[in-house]
Amino acid sequence: MDRFDNIPEIALEWYRAGKGAALATVVETWGSAPRRVGSQLVISGSGEIEGSVSGGCVEGAVVAEAMDAIEAGKSMVLEYGISDGDAFAVGLACGGTIRILVEPIGTVMPEQILKDLVAARAARTPVAYVTGASVQRRLESEGFNTRFRADRSGFEDDGDTFVCIHNPPLRMIVVGAVHITQALVPMARIAGYDPVLVDPRESFGSQARFPGETILNEWPEEALQALGLDTRTALVLLTHDPKLDDPALELALESDVFYIGALGSKRTHAKRLERLRAKGFSDAQLQRIHGPIGLDIGAASPSEIAVSTLAEVTNVLRQGGE
Structure with a gap:
């Protein structure tokens, strides 16, 4: 698994090692956001990170929130926009806005789903992770053909169902x-x-x-x-x-x-x-x-x-x- 996009694999490794882990996923963007929808960051319970949701702009704040989410065993949705007049304020200097879903492994995202996701990626099988406030978390290999072809994660028309596309690695x-x-x-x-x-x-x-x-x-x-x-x-x-x-x-x-x-x-x-x-x-x-x-x-x-x-x-x- 020597590739750039190995965030789910690292999340599973950290969780199995007893460190605790949470996946932070960009679920919506507006304006000139630095990362596309579906980009992920994994955070361990001790603050280790891999990946990126903003290219460095808000990662520090996301890590702090994710560690709290891991401890509480609850998901959370974070939103960041452009920085205010304070040069040290957390925000996106590029002027965009992003919304990030944080899901602790085990308590929110079932370990079995993450294991199946990692296995599908290893087998070069396209798979979609489906989640949402009122949606049963699951993996789907069919039903999102347009998203698979375009490699495009995003919300469905109901505004609640988020589909994170995991195509085979390039x-x-x-x-x-x-x-x-x-x-x-x-x-x-x-x-x-x-x-x-x-x-x-x-x-x-x-x-x-x-x-x-x-x-x-x-x-x-x-x-x-x-x-x-x-x-x-x-x-x-x-x-x-x-x-x-x-x-x-x-x-x-x-x-x-x-x-x-x-x-x-x-x-x-x-x-x-x-x-x-x-x-x-x-x-x-x-x-x-x-x-x-x-x-x-x-x-x-x-x-x-x-x-x-x-x-x-x-x-x-x-x-x-x-």
Whole structure:
């Protein structure tokens, strides 16, 4: 579970360790709030924290309230807006307003629900945590298709039922253990992805070159079939070698991955499209491939190409960029 978004896992760990724990979740925002609805912070009974609900603006106040909630065994709803004239007042300097739900584990959020949530996340199963003042807390895997697709938590029309979406963690499969990959993989991890590196060439895809990373020294076709391809996966192809890239592209074009990008010049990409078109792929399918890879920011060095690639992946994920 080495990923950025591991708040439920930490909450369960702290609770089982006897520290006490509470989950603080952003349930509503107005204006230029710093974190989106569904963002979470976990607080232990001794004041340890992981995550963020405001990027640092009100975390201190939330921790104090959450520790009281853990002791009392009751949930609470907190609201913070812009700071007043006192420079030390708790508030959001950006001018937004946020509402935060605090739920102690065990007394308010049942331990079993948290255990099932963690298990679903580990199995890459989309699940929604449903809560509210007059709502029985539960997990649902169906019934919120629009929210799952948009990765959007929020209140239902009744104004009471809050749905917190827990989609599978973002995953980036990178085919090709090249120089660009050495920059891209750590960047992707910081951005919240679980990176997986695929390269049958063991001298390229080695722990010496990528210490601590998940490396599959298999042919891409075999690796991708074993890993599975879903809507939370970005596929990045960096070899510009047809015998490695093309089989991966064929599988990706038949899948629901949200991003497909392939390294290579415009000429290389045109030839790539010709080969795939000859295999029966339609123009609509081929338009899903981002090639040459990355946003056009004038990137030249391997690290700059990695930046442009991650930026393009983010653009597609958040804005459906083409």
